[in-house]
């Protein structure tokens with residue numbers, strides 16, 4: 334099961350990165366967005382990232398052009414009819430994802446593998462909207478996708494061994510280290526990362542230290558590239574709250590419960606870097 338033609342649904346933060354690394358690995362990539370304006374925006378993100386790589390001397394202009402040339406954009410799902418793999422990277426909403434996969438199931442040939450980049454929903458809950466449970470996996474990439482070296486490949490109870498192996502081989506083909514996980518809330522990384530991030534907010538709420546000192550503690554004391562509050566701003570406070578609520582619902586354990594401060598910040602629109610303000614103020618920087 335060689336994967337050469339890849340479809341990506343959604344060209345936001347994650348989708349644009351997935352499309353880019355697949356094209357950099359030599360795959361032909363078709364990206365679907367809801368309208369032309371979103372297609373143009375997504376293309377702009379990839380172009381900008383690769384442009385920076387050229388500036389940094391990590392990529393030649395010729396290679397950049399070749400990568401861009403391997404990516405096409407469409408607003409129609411029918412564009413996925415010839416894909417070996419379709420990766421979904423749309424909004425974290427189960428019903429919307431199920432509708433998408435049910436529609437793709439009628440368009441794509443039987444051999445096409447479906448993958449979701451979900452960080453928190455059950456992969457099996459999406460697979461059950463299709464008639465190809467054996468051809469369904471999770472491919473959980475990390476932000477920023479082109480720079481982070483990991484992908485979690487997730488198998489459901491129904492995923493076939495061949496499809497799982499093909500998905501792992503694809504992860505390696507796009508230059509990632511593969512971690513294999515079963516379809517369990519948070520897989521490996523978020524299972525451990527989310528309680529840690531929530532605990533850093535509890536430490537701030539309890540007045541243990543300032544945000545700057547909590548972040549400096551973990552950066553310099555543990556060698557993390559970002560402190561937890563900085564990472565929360567980077568991932569998005571709304572995104573983290575959403576994931577925490579799903580995990581709390583699944584496990585009913587305190588360590589997944591969102592601290593009141595997180596809810597208050599999200600309610601007031603302080604969602605982190607993308608909104609200009611989270612634990613830190615980005616407008617002033």
Ligand code: 3HC
Pocket residue numbers: 381382383384385386387389391452474475476477480481523558559564568
């Ligand atoms: N093209 C090619 N290379 C690039 C590049 C580009 N456009 N932009 C940056 N790079 C390279 C740099 O040259 C540098 O390479 P070097 O180490 O060989 O010099 C490297 O990437 C790092 O780039 P920068 O120096 O510009 O930036 P930083 O050193 O500040 O690193 C970061 C940025 C990679 C985001 C780092 O801060 C980091 O790793 N942060 C943690 C991110 C993280 O934890 N992400 C996971 C979030 S959780 C998640 O996604 C799961 C979800 O479910 C919640």
